[in-house]
Amino acid sequence: MRRATWTLAAALVAAAAPALAQPADVPALVQLVEKQPAGVDRPTWKEQRRDAARKLAASGDKRAVAPLIKLAEAEAFDVIGEIAIEGLGALGDASAIPALEKIAADASRDRSQRELARKSLTRLGAKPTTVTTPPTGGTTTTPPTGGTTTTPPTGGAIAVDTSATGDAVPATDGVPDLLGTRTPAPPTTDRFADDVVAQSESLTFAVGAASLGYDTVRDRTAFNLDASGRYTRWIDRGKTAWGAGGGARVVAGLLDPEGVATSRAAIVDVDGGGEFRAYVGPGVYGLGRAAVSARLQYLVVRTDDDPTVKDTRTAADLGVAIGGGWGRVIDAGARLRVRALEAQLESGRALGRAIDDGLAARLQSAWWDTRRDRTGYRQLVATVAILREAGVLLGEPDAGTTFALLEVLRDPSYDHRVHGIDANLQLVEEYLIREDEPMIADGRTELVLVNATAARQLGLEQELVGHLAARYRILADDGVPAPWRVGADATWRKFVHAGHGELVGAIDVGAAIAASSDDRDDTDLGLAVGGTAGWTWTFNRASTVRAGGEVRLDAGELFFGASISGRYGFLDVGFARSAP
């Protein structure tokens, strides 16, 4: 037995002797790292490259330092970057310190790479540069060199600045967003508080028409503008929910034909409002709402014969409402996007493990932080980094997987995917100001409103959403009509994707019915039944064109119609704690 053991040991030493005796061929290894050899496919070369980097790190040769620095700086998403960072510590050359300090302080890097850089710096005798995330709010400084700070308990070493709202915005370089500020690095933790069930934000601009024309044949100038913008934000927490929004629309026109006749018109609408809900039991809540709107309508018409007509009207609404209800409808779109991401990785055999709610929240945090980016670059980089760090994404994504990921991230079919049931009753007190319009009633108006929504997401591709709304005027003075209306509608929508996850568009089918009364002796009960069907093409995250048809039975008359409409949006983002 002893003889056999000595024989085996001798054989092992003999086998290892050439390798130990022969120094690494550093130039050949460097060449293999830097250039894909002819006749070697890319996956094979990537493996060979990693192996070459390991050998360079173990070579002890100073000539390996420069190529490893290059790898450490450039390879943020392949394990070869980590091999290089670790190898620079092993090589013991102080010329690697600046590069390692930069990596250690770069919050856009994987946490594992930053940790490795700090370890290598320690091995080189340098003090690692670290930045900390304060528990709440405060500002953070990054020491120029050599400063030491602590890593927070959550492990998230991330550079942050603090905005007025308290949202963390990393101070690293990045793609400028719509507002010209820098975009954040991948968050290491869920940015949303534990009790946040869902959150959404949207900013949309639409130009219905904009034209300016002049022709010498008729000596006629014509100008039209119809533009609007709207911002909304909503947050659902465990015990509360609130949202606010506002918008404006401007319609303007000029017609100046030959002669004295001319027409000028301008309409400016501004509105804003908010809602707060307090949940007092399982699904039971009390609510308060407020809204204000103001409107200016200006019209000047000068004809060839008649005197000039000038009509300026101002109007304003101020309203508050209180009420109660049951249930909650949340925008689960962002969580569905995570599920779609998982499905794409699974179909590409790149899914290492399922994505749980905690990781989904972290992904959504990254998406939320990059919501103002003009491009999807940061979003994709953050997503890949998080998925790799969590072991969900097995290895570096290939071109096909990267494309699928990008398509899911940009897919607008996961915006505004509401889910749940909600019903409420509101008592509304409004004050309407119509001082320039003596024929129109103004002053106080009291209403009872009933609203209900039932929304169900049928997997990733389909949804069914229904609404019921009713209103009734109450406390009207004697002789003043008390109109009422009740209406319901439902829409089924199916999203269509191409073979690699690209959203092509959506089919929608809807139906609506409404009944109403003016409470006047000279009017009948109003009844309308209608149906719609349409196809929506999708061009980017918030921009669509829809072609649709409509059939409507109203007051006994039958109507068919077709229309094409479009919109362009800049921003749409959401968060949902759990999947429907």
Place this chain on the structure above:
Amino acid sequence: MRCTPLFVALLLGSAACDGTEDADGARGACASGGALAGCDDSPTSPAGACWRLVECGSYPVDGDEENDLDWGRCMNDLEGMAADRATLVTACIATSTCDELQAPGSPHPYARPACFAFGDR
């Protein structure tokens, strides 16, 4: 109101064939009340604008007389306008509140809403 075929009557109930000549009640979500009643702008198209007039109770769907201001007359008016004038009138109606669109005497109007005055020579 005109009596309609049987299938329409079945859908709409007795109101479609009640034999009265009254106009129809306003059926828009915001036909009464202000900002909190939930009144979105209408589609900026001739049909969208004319339906807003109906839903606000400004015009009936189908007037008693041939030349009454009703949905069909609204469509004819908008489609007969120069394109740039029609665009602005349509946008004006689509953004107006119901009370602004209700001419004195609605829903038996004797005057068009102010939006129609734009570009009227």
